[in-house]
Amino acid sequence: MKADVVIIGGGISGVAIAYNLAKKGTTNVVVFDDNYMTGGATGRCGAGVRQQWSSKGNCIMAKMSVDFFERAQEELGYHRDIEFKQEGYLIVATTKEEDEQFTKNVALQQSVGIPARKLTVDEALEIVPHLNRDVIVSATFCPTDGHLNPFTMTDAYYTAAKRLGVQFFYREKVTDIVVTDGKIEKVITERREVTTDKVVNAAGGFSYEVGQMAGVDIPVYSENHEILVTEPIEKMQGPMVISFSKNIYCQQVPHGSFLMGRSNPQVPKGHDISSTHQFLDEMAKTAVELLPPLGNLRVVRQWGGSYNISPDRQPILGDTDQLAGFYLACGFSGHGFMFAPMTGLLLAEVIRGEPTTIDLAELHIDRFKNKEHTAYEHSVV
Amino acid sequence: MNKNNVIICRCEDVTLQELHDVLEEGYTTFEDVKRILRIGMGPCQASTCGLLVQQEIAKFLGTSVKNIETHVTRPLTMGVKLGKIKEAADDES
Numbered sequence: 001m002k003a004d005v006v007i008i009g010g011g012i013s014g015v016a017i018a019y020n021l022a023k024k025g026t027t028n029v030v031v032f033d034d035n036y037m038t039g040g041a042t043g044r045c046g047a048g049v050r051q052q053w054s055s056k057g058n059c060i061m062a063k064m065s066v067d068f069f070e071r072a073q074e075e076l077g078y079h080r081d082i083e084f085k086q087e088g089y090l091i092v093a094t095t096k097e098e099d100e101q102f103t104k105n106v107a108l109q110q111s112v113g114i115p116a117r118k119l120t121v122d123e124a125l126e127i128v129p130h131l132n133r134d135v136i137v138s139a140t141f142c143p144t145d146g147h148l149n150p151f152t153m154t155d156a157y158y159t160a161a162k163r164l165g166v167q168f169f170y171r172e173k174v175t176d177i178v179v180t181d182g183k184i185e186k187v188i189t190e191r192r193e194v195t196t197d198k199v200v201n202a203a204g205g206f207s208y209e210v211g212q213m214a215g216v217d218i219p220v221y222s223e224n225h226e227i228l229v230t231e232p233i234e235k236m237q238g239p240m241v242i243s244f245s246k247n248i249y250c251q252q253v254p255h256g257s258f259l260m261g262r263s264n265p266q267v268p269k270g271h272d273i274s275s276t277h278q279f280l281d282e283m284a285k286t287a288v289e290l291l292p293p294l295g296n297l298r299v300v301r302q303w304g305g306s307y308n309i310s311p312d313r314q315p316i317l318g319d320t321d322q323l324a325g326f327y328l329a330c331g332f333s334g335h336g337f338m339f340a341p342m343t344g345l346l347l348a349e350v351i352r353g354e355p356t357t358i359d360l361a362e363l364h365i366d367r368f369k370n371k372e373h374t375a376y377e378h379s380v381v
Numbered sequence: 382m383n384k385n386n387v388i389i390c391r392c393e394d395v396t397l398q399e400l401h402d403v404l405e406e407g408y409t410t411f412e413d414v415k416r417i418l419r420i421g422m423g424p425c426q427a428s429t430c431g432l433l434v435q436q437e438i439a440k441f442l443g444t445s446v447k448n449i450e451t452h453v454t455r456p457l458t459m460g461v462k463l464g465k466i467k468e469a470a471d472d473e474s
Contacts, residue, residue: 036412043416080417151416231424255419275456277469300424301455 002195003167004028005351006187008174008210009202011042012150012337013329015157016344017200017351019076022164024348029166030196032189034173038154041204042337044273044305046227046259047150048240048251049338050089051114052142054105055377057314057362059112061339064358066144068341077163078156082148083254087238089145090119090128091379092136092290094245099138101378106140116142128241130293135246147240147251150337157344177214184214184325198351200327202343205271205306207330216322219368220331221269222306225261226279230297232256241291242381248286249381250294258297260287263307263381273304307334313377315339317363318350327351328365334380389437390430392423400434404441411438411452426458427451 004026007014010033021029033039049069051062068075073082093099102118109116117140124139125131162168169189176188177199187194201218203210211218232255240251250260262283280302288295310316310331319327327350329343336343342358349356367373384398395418403414411434414420420434421427427434435449442449 036410036416038416039412155417277465278472280456298424299457301422301426302457303455 001030001192002028003030004196005030005198005200006194006196007031007200007202008187009033009040009204009206010037010158010168010170011040011202011204012154012157012340013204013332013343014200014202015154015161016340017202017329017347018166018168019157019161019164020344020348021351022161022166024352024354026348026352027165029161030194031166031168032172032174032187033168033170035171037158037170038151041305041308042150042154044227044303045150045334045337046249046251046261047153047253047337048089048145048147048249050142050145050240052089052091052105052109052116052140052145052379053377054101054108054379055312055314055375056108056112057375058335058339058377059109059114060358061315061342061363063112063114065339065341066146069146069148072153072156072341076156076160078152078159080152080155082153082156084146084148085254086144086146088127088141088143088240089242090124090139090141090239091242091244092124092131092139094135094137094243096137098245102138102140105379109142114142115144116140127239128237128291130236130291131241132290132292135290141239145240147253157340174210174213177210179214179323182324184323198325198327200329200347200351202329204330204336205308207308207328211328214323214326216320216326218316218328218330218365220308220310220316222271222308223267223269224273224304225263225267225307225334226275226283226302226304227259227261228280228283228302229300230258230294231300233297236293243290244379244381246286246290247381248283248290250287250291257300258294261381262286271306273306275302275304308336309333311368312373312375313380314375315343315363316365317343317346318360318365320365333377389433390418390420390423392425392429393419395420397437400437401441404438409438409442411435411450414438415452421452426454428458
């Protein structure tokens with residue numbers, strides 16, 4: 001088998017890259033994934049979409065991705081609903097330091113055209129009346145942030161890419177990438193060999209390992225982030241509510257259930273994605289403190305998934321001088337789902353040798369060689 | 382039998398027709414149909430519909446139910462090992 005491009009990883013980034021390549025005319029594209037569609041980080045994520053970041057690279061990626069999500073249903077010609085809901089993200093500050101940082105964040109966000117604003121406690125409670133006013137100092141709100149169904153959104157890209165000729169092989173693991181004299185020769189899977197000189201690493205939690213197959217060092221690692229979902233109830237909360245200091249994100253999805261997660265500062269690096277009772281304990285305490293009525297909801301299910309963490313918690317996108325024809329779409333640090341439309345577009349542009357829609361310097365792997373690179377994304381749960 | 386009138390997943394209101402449509406589209410594993418239709422994602426966590434869905438997939442693929450993988454069971458509905466309860470109790474003391 002021969003391919004112009006082989007994409008390793010059929011999660012949201014992989015399907016978005018495949019779709020964008022095919023749309024631009026590179027249709028001999030093959031995608032491999034060792035699991036079912038959305039079996040990795042994509043299907044495990046909170047599926048929120050936000051533009052309120054503290055680093056410029058993330059702000060721009062997010063803003064342009066939301067622009068795409070607004071027209072995705074139509075552009076992809078999808079027959080099911082991607083369930084895009086735009087009722088904003090309400091990010092609450094619980095300390096003075098956080099309040100000051102948020103003032104800076106909002107200035108940065110507004111400078112790139114993101115309609116975020118600072119709110120007083122009273123204004124925040126008008127939007128989410130069940131917030132505990134005693135624990136918040138102020139908030140920021142961006143009304144065009146939102147949420148999508150991660151399964152149907154991935155399926156929408158997949159179906160559109162397949163229609164354009166892309167071939168997908170789920171449940172087929174890539175076992176090696178053969179490189180001879182500094183050139184990619186072929187990709188070997190459990191079932192076939194594919195001759196190609198271009199490979200995209202969109203392997204999510206396993207990006208580091210896929211890099212190693214090709215002899216490319218990528219400064220990323222994975223860690224488990226847990227999440228839970230409750231029974232569905234009638235709509236009571238429009239926006240996603242986040243607190244970085246309290247360590248919680250919590251959203252009522254269109255289906256009616258509440259999704260919530262938090263990170264564990266002590267979590268070891270690695271590929272464990274199991275569920276723990278400690279998460280349940282901490283999640284329950286945090287959720288009921290910040291949003292007291294949620295104490296009445298029954299928990300239906302909990303699970304875990306990988307964040308693929310980069311040194312500055314911004315994605316690593318583009319080519320690399322370590323190996324010609326090897327492209328990176330990894331290190332999203334928990335936010336690959338919401339950036340996928342831009343990931344797809346930018347990678348397709350780089351692979352085809354076209355000028356990129358935004359300057360990639362801020363997101364290219366070479367930024368870590370630059371000692372003056374000080375950007376760091378603070379706004380991560 | 383009108384397949385639109387047969388509910389196969391009661392928690393998430395999924396009809397037999399919807400399941401058959403998705404099978405026809407090429408999604409033929411439990412994990413795939415679960416994610417597209419929400420089958421098994423409700424309060425019963427597929428303890429009611431699980432075997433029925435397996436049977437429908439088996440029929441569609443012309444194979445035996447024993448060849449159809451069940452979906453992954455997650456907490457809180459899965460059984461809890463004594464060792465895990467001990468661990469939790471030790472944490473608290």
